[in-house]
Amino acid sequence: DIQMTQSPPSLSASVGDRVTITCQASQDISYYLNWYQQKPGKAPKLLIFDASNLETGVPSRFSGSGSGTNFTFTISSLQPEDIATYYCQQCDNLPLYTFGQGTKLEIK
Amino acid sequence: EVQLVESGGGLIQPGGSLRLSCAASGFTVSNNYMIWVRQAPGKGLEWVSVIYSGGSTYYADSVKGRFTISRDNSKNTLFLQMNSLRAEDTAVYYCARVRAIAVLDYWGQGSLVTVSS
Numbered sequence: 001d002i003q004m005t006q007s008p009p010s011l012s013a014s015v016g017d018r019v020t021i022t023c024q025a026s027q028d029i030s031y032y033l034n035w036y037q038q039k040p041g042k043a044p045k046l047l048i049f050d051a052s053n054l055e056t057g058v059p060s061r062f063s064g065s066g067s068g069t070n071f072t073f074t075i076s077s078l079q080p081e082d083i084a085t086y087y088c089q090q091c092d093n094l095p096l097y098t099f100g101q102g103t104k105l106e107i108k
Numbered sequence: 109e110v111q112l113v114e115s116g117g118g119l120i121q122p123g124g125s126l127r128l129s130c131a132a133s134g135f136t137v138s139n140n141y142m143i144w145v146r147q148a149p150g151k152g153l154e155w156v157s158v159i160y161s162g163g164s165t166y167y168a169d170s171v172k173g174r175f176t177i178s179r180d181n182s183k184n185t186l187f188l189q190m191n192s193l194r195a196e197d198t199a200v201y202y203c204a205r206v207r208a209i210a211v212l213d214y215w216g217q218g219s220l221v222t223v224s225s
Contacts, residue, residue, distance in 0.1 A: 049210075097155040
């Protein structure tokens with residue numbers, strides 16, 4: 001099975017900072033990687049699909065890149081409403097919809 | 109507008125059974141892949157089960173043989189029958205629509221299942 005390793009597990013940053021989260025797959029998954037945002041007490045929300053495609057309605061400060069085994073999720077300028085836990089999810093080795101462990105983002 | 113509304117969660121004793129429902133609107137369940145994802149208290153997301161539009165079903169090893177995913181096309185509703193429940197099944201259970209076989213684009217609000225004596 002493919003393992004997804006996210007880092008860091010938690011992150012503290014200031015409003016306006018550039019924030020980067022990484023996700024590493026245990027084997028090549030091409031570009032089959034999605035990113036989700038989960039705010040406390042809420043359901044996850046799709047932000048990025050197929051590694052770099054922004055979901056409709058999602059602010060352009062969010063972006064994704066990468067292919068193969070190494071992927072990056074970036075918030076170009078952190079806003080207070082971005083406080084959440086972010087998850088990557090591989091979709092190459094279906095029907096195993098494996099998630100990363102999550103990165104909890106806090107405001108400094 | 110696409111909406112998913114889960115129901116059926118609650119407190120159940122170990123070894124008991126529970127059936128979760130996920131009522132969909134704004135799209136047809138049977139034309140899509142549908143998935144159940146759970147989240148134990150303070151933990152990350154774990155996929156539980158998926159049903160393909162053609163009817164094929166798949167399960168995580170942790171629930172295989174105990175959980176059954178199904179759908180009622182006439183009610184446009186997804187179900188998760190959970191038997192032989194264990195304490196480690198305690199979680200919020202989310203249903204989600206799967207777009208293009210791989211992207212979880214719409215999620216329900218979640219239903220809490222607590223397995224405890």
